[in-house]
Amino acid sequence: MKIYKAHILFTKEKDHFEVIENGYIGVDDGHVVGVATDDSVFQCPEAEVIDLGDRLLIPAMNDIHVHAPQYRNLGLAMDLELLDWLDNYTFPEESRFADIHYAERMYRRFVHDLWRHGTMRTVCFATTHLPATRLLMHLFREAGMSAFVGKVNMNRNCPEALCETLEAAEQACETMVREFGDADSLVRPIITPRFIPSCTPEMLQLCGKLAQQYQLPVQSHLSENTSEIELVRTLEPESSSYGDAYNRYGLFGQTPTIMAHCVWTEGKELELIRKNDVIVAHCPTSNFNIASGMAPIRTFLDSGISVGLGSDISGGHDLSIFRMMVYAIQVSKMHYQRDKSKHFLTLSEAFWLATKSAGRFFGHVGSFEPGYDFDALVIDDSDLNHDHYSLLHRLERFIYVGDDRNIVHRFCRGREITEPAVIA
Numbered sequence: 001m002k003i004y005k006a007h008i009l010f011t012k013e014k015d016h017f018e019v020i021e022n023g024y025i026g027v028d029d030g031h032v033v034g035v036a037t038d039d040s041v042f043q044c045p046e047a048e049v050i051d052l053g054d055r056l057l058i059p060a061m062n063d064i065h066v067h068a069p070q071y072r073n074l075g076l077a078m079d080l081e082l083l084d085w086l087d088n089y090t091f092p093e094e095s096r097f098a099d100i101h102y103a104e105r106m107y108r109r110f111v112h113d114l115w116r117h118g119t120m121r122t123v124c125f126a127t128t129h130l131p132a133t134r135l136l137m138h139l140f141r142e143a144g145m146s147a148f149v150g151k152v153n154m155n156r157n158c159p160e161a162l163c164e165t166l167e168a169a170e171q172a173c174e175t176m177v178r179e180f181g182d183a184d185s186l187v188r189p190i191i192t193p194r195f196i197p198s199c200t201p202e203m204l205q206l207c208g209k210l211a212q213q214y215q216l217p218v219q220s221h222l223s224e225n226t227s228e229i230e231l232v233r234t235l236e237p238e239s240s241s242y243g244d245a246y247n248r249y250g251l252f253g254q255t256p257t258i259m260a261h262c263v264w265t266e267g268k269e270l271e272l273i274r275k276n277d278v279i280v281a282h283c284p285t286s287n288f289n290i291a292s293g294m295a296p297i298r299t300f301l302d303s304g305i306s307v308g309l310g311s312d313i314s315g316g317h318d319l320s321i322f323r324m325m326v327y328a329i330q331v332s333k334m335h336y337q338r339d340k341s342k343h344f345l346t347l348s349e350a351f352w353l354a355t356k357s358a359g360r361f362f363g364h365v366g367s368f369e370p371g372y373d374f375d376a377l378v379i380d381d382s383d384l385n386h387d388h389y390s391l392l393h394r395l396e397r398f399i400y401v402g403d404d405r406n407i408v409h410r411f412c413r414g415r416e417i418t419e420p421a422v423i424a
């Protein structure tokens with residue numbers, strides 16, 4: 001067993017922080033044994049005690065919606081809405097991932113920068129290319145970081161270079177399951193129909209079948225943009241909502257499912273998300289940048305819907321999940337100004353969304369309760385802490401104005417994760 005000593009902060013529940021000044025956390029075989037104010041409670045005198053000094057120890061970040069192959073487009077091309085943005089900027093960039101050397105250069109940079117920002121768990125889209133997708137999974141594995149990686153499925157309304165056959169899609173899935181199917185592994189496949197406009201009914205049916213057959217989780221996009229929703233209405237006229245279209249193909253909570261955005265979700269679709277226990281990935285920066293709208297997160301939480309945060313690079317321009325907490329709070333303050341009954345998100349709620357709420361998708365992740373994976377960050381905020389702030393104010397200042405330079409140690413399932421290599 002190892003025992004780490006630091007100021008420990010985490011959220012067991014969304015409404016308040018657990019704060020243990022000069023606390024101890026026992027870690028055995030990658031998992032949290034417990035948190036205490038005194039190391040004698042672990043009854044393990046031979047345990048190594050690592051004193052981290054006047055630093056903050058918090059759960060590591062989880063990003064539950066991000067596109068790895070869009071990393072080169074970070075911070076550019078924000079002048080179009082979703083459908084034109086995909087055609088003009090996103091699909092051309094993703095087409096380049098047929099080249100495995102290009103893919104390696106970009107994907108190494110992506111994994112490195114997730115590490116830099118303290119994101120130890122990721123649920124991401126790759127592209128339709130199997131070799132590049134497998135490479136990305138190997139890079140996460142090599143780094144010791146955890147990820148669900150989706151080889152994207154798409155076969156309509158896209159350039160030839162990204163269009164795949166049903167046979168290729170099925171074979172690729174079988175390959176991924178063979179290679180990465182172990183349920184206890186940190187890196188696992190996830191069924192990834194891009195969204196309804198990119199997939200024929202036959203492709204959606206195949207995705208639902210594969211999810212069921214191999215018991216794989218599912219990720220996609222839902223009700224992000226009004227023109228997209230209108231298009232889905234014409235493509236799936238039998239469905240009562242966009243979400244219902246996924247549901248009819250077995251892609252809406254039949255296995256654990258994440259749907260990104262849900263900006264315009266209400267009524268029957270909201271009810272179906274709740275009933276099927278679909279997790280919403282809230283991506284506030286992306287929703288600003290490609291002018292999609294403001295997701296009603298308070299309404300989702302009040303309805304008992306699970307929510308996590310996503311950077312959604314490159315609709316989003318910021319890989320930091322700490323900054324995503326800030327944006328999520330800011331969006332909720334916009335809603336609040338229109339309807340004072342929808343109270344804006346608190347810091348503890350935003351922190352909980354990024355840690356324990358999102359972490360549920362990975363198992364026992366995102367908290368320091370006993371049995372949880374020890375996924376943690378050590379924050380040295382000495383350059384921000386000039387004036388004897390409380391521990392909670394120190395954390396708040398780090399979240400709002402700190403950056404990756406304040407993160408001095410990163411752990412994933414108990415292992416310290418060192419800087420992954422990049423190609424210059």
Ligand code: GUN
Nearest residue numbers: 067194195221286312315
């Ligand atoms: N909907 C379908 N594909 C995408 C994508 O790459 N990014 C975003 N933001 N929405 C999508």
Ligand code: FE
Nearest residue numbers: 067221260312
């Ligand atoms: Fe997305």
